Amino acid sequence: MDYEVIVVGGGPVGMWLAAELALARVSVCVIERLEEPIRQSRALTLHPRMLEMFDMRGLKERFMKRGRPIRTGHFSMLNTRLDFSVLDSSSNYTLFIPQVITEQVIEEHALKLGVVVHRGMEVVSMREQEQGVEVVSVCASGAQANVSVMTAAYVVGADGAGSIVRKQAGIAFPGTDTTLTAVLADVELANPPENGVHSEYSERGGVMIAPVSPDIYRVILTTPRLINVPKDVPVTLEEVRTELRDLLGTDLGVTNPRWLSRFGNATRQAQTYRKGRILLAGDAAHIHFPAGGQGMNVGLQEAANLGWKLAGVIRGWAPDTLLNSYHDERYPVNTQFLRNTEVQTRLLDFTPAVLAHRQLHEEWFRHPEINRSMAEQISALDVCYPAAGNIPQHPLNGKRFADFELQLPDGVTSYAYDLLHEGRFVLLHLAQDPKVSNEFRHISLSHISYVEAVAEELPVGWRGVHTVFIRPDGYIAWAISVEQTDIASVIKDGIVTLI
Numbered sequence: 001m002d003y004e005v006i007v008v009g010g011g012p013v014g015m016w017l018a019a020e021l022a023l024a025r026v027s028v029c030v031i032e033r034l035e036e037p038i039r040q041s042r043a044l045t046l047h048p049r050m051l052e053m054f055d056m057r058g059l060k061e062r063f064m065k066r067g068r069p070i071r072t073g074h075f076s077m078l079n080t081r082l083d084f085s086v087l088d089s090s091s092n093y094t095l096f097i098p099q100v101i102t103e104q105v106i107e108e109h110a111l112k113l114g115v116v117v118h119r120g121m122e123v124v125s126m127r128e129q130e131q132g133v134e135v136v137s138v139c140a141s142g143a144q145a146n147v148s149v150m151t152a153a154y155v156v157g158a159d160g161a162g163s164i165v166r167k168q169a170g171i172a173f174p175g176t177d178t179t180l181t182a183v184l185a186d187v188e189l190a191n192p193p194e195n196g197v198h199s200e201y202s203e204r205g206g207v208m209i210a211p212v213s214p215d216i217y218r219v220i221l222t223t224p225r226l227i228n229v230p231k232d233v234p235v236t237l238e239e240v241r242t243e244l245r246d247l248l249g250t251d252l253g254v255t256n257p258r259w260l261s262r263f264g265n266a267t268r269q270a271q272t273y274r275k276g277r278i279l280l281a282g283d284a285a286h287i288h289f290p291a292g293g294q295g296m297n298v299g300l301q302e303a304a305n306l307g308w309k310l311a312g313v314i315r316g317w318a319p320d321t322l323l324n325s326y327h328d329e330r331y332p333v334n335t336q337f338l339r340n341t342e343v344q345t346r347l348l349d350f351t352p353a354v355l356a357h358r359q360l361h362e363e364w365f366r367h368p369e370i371n372r373s374m375a376e377q378i379s380a381l382d383v384c385y386p387a388a389g390n391i392p393q394h395p396l397n398g399k400r401f402a403d404f405e406l407q408l409p410d411g412v413t414s415y416a417y418d419l420l421h422e423g424r425f426v427l428l429h430l431a432q433d434p435k436v437s438n439e440f441r442h443i444s445l446s447h448i449s450y451v452e453a454v455a456e457e458l459p460v461g462w463r464g465v466h467t468v469f470i471r472p473d474g475y476i477a478w479a480i481s482v483e484q485t486d487i488a489s490v491i492k493d494g495i496v497t498l499i
């Protein structure tokens with residue numbers, strides 16, 4: 001085998017998955033057809049849950065330095081924006097940061113961890129064998145047919161919407177085609193709106209304007225004139241100018257377009273995220289209208305879900321069946337996510353009936369509970385996974401692990417997320433129970449860290465927790481209450497059960 005894992009596609013998701021694997025000492029390469037990273041940024045947002053995950057790897061500050069936190073998000077360009085500041089998270093905001101920069105930070109991190117990146121190579125075919133997968137690529141410049149064959153125990157297709165990996169594996173991609181399009185224009189504005197993010201929606205159409213960098217703004221337009229224009233019709237600056245004038249009474253002095261593009265609402269999801277030794281992640285596994293700025297965030301989160309499982313199977317501390325839980329956990333989450341983007345798309349219309357619906361939604365979104373619930377959905381803070389059936393029940397099982405301050409035995413104050421920097425499970429013992437301490441203090445498993453700590457202030461729902469087992473992707477595998485009997489053997493069973 002040339003590598004333990006080959007990741008096809010060096011976009012944000014493929015590169016993040018490769019980094020997670022390399023952190024777990026898996027030998028991994030990325031095959032990317034582009035010789036240079038792309039210069040246009042589709043995504044502009046990092047949402048709270050992804051910022052939390054970057055925090056768990058000690059990377060959040062690198063993104064914060066290069067982005068701009070915004071307290072609000074949007075749902076279908078409604079005039080009532082979602083208030084993220086009420087979220088129960090140390091990252092209760094959206095970070096505006098161009099995808100190009102997000103990709104740069106992730107790639108730097110991946111390279112530092114030892115990921116091998118083969119650029120300028122396009123995967124053209126694949127064949128699964130008993131012990132691995134053979135991947136055939138050609139030099140993408142095509143000057144001379146330079147064919148390369150590599151093998152790995154597993155291949156992950158993170159090669160975007162048109163995924164060759166998905167097609168070669170024969171994985172169906174059911175869903176619906178584009179029925180409407182919108183326009184994206186990254187431009188300079190001589191007279192930009194005063195507030196950071198500006199959006200308006202009426203029977204004449206919708207416009208959203210957000211800063212991309214000090215001199216570039218992103219203008220998103222959805223209007224009765226534009227909505228039925230096919231996706232492949234080039235966008236002109238004049239078109240943007242006309243629509244802005246019509247919607248705002250001014251074209252804001254729009255000039256110097258950096259990127260003009262049309263995007264649509266095709267919505268599809270791979271029937272399975274795993275077929276034998278082949279797995280899918282990111283846009284290769286699902287596509288949708290980019291409403292609410294969620295697609296890249298969701299893909300990065302599933303890469304985090306897959307990374308430790310694949311590492312466990314390769315390193316031999318987990319059975320191959322653990323990989324099935326990747327599909328079992330992520331498919332329902334993404335089904336819900338695609339439903340959310342479809343609802344947003346349905347609200348992008350200009351008929352009196354839809355405008356009335358929009359108005360109702362705007363009224364509902366002013367209610368704090370609805371605002372919180374929708375903000376949790378868009379930011380992915382509401383994601384939780386079903387708990388294994390054969391461990392003692394606890395309300396925290398399967399929930400997201402939120403950050404909090406704790407004191408370590410040497411008196412040092414730490415943040416809980418710091419415990420996850422190495423991408424290992426954390427067996428966090430909070431009860432100062434000598435029996436448990438003696439039994440697990442010297443646990444010597446490469447994928448588990450044992451940590452004893454106390455906390456002055458525990459997060460909601462944590463009162464009475466004795467020990468908690470946290471997955472490398474920041475979800476609580478299980479928690480045990482102080483009332484539980486025979487705790488040491490319950491912990492042992494719990495570690496075995498999970499893997």
Ligand SMILES: Cc1cc2nc3c(=O)[nH]c(=O)nc-3n(C[C@H](O)[C@H](O)[C@H](O)COP(=O)(O)OP(=O)(O)OC[C@H]3O[C@@H](n4cnc5c(N)ncnc54)[C@H](O)[C@@H]3O)c2cc1C
Pocket residue numbers: 008009010011012013014031032033034042043044045046099121122123124158159160161163164184263281282283284290292293294295296297298299
């Ligand atoms: C207008 C627009 C705005 C968006 N805004 C947001 C946002 O604000 N927030 C958000 O979270 N998401 C947003 N998204 C979605 C986001 O851009 C995508 O979900 C994200 O890029 C998916 O990442 P990926 O790594 O899965 O795929 P991609 O970014 O598509 O990367 C796939 C990579 O695979 C490579 N590749 C493809 N085929 C091969 C092959 N055969 N061999 C080798 N390499 C190959 C490609 O060159 C590419 O580099 C937006 C999308 C659009 C269209």
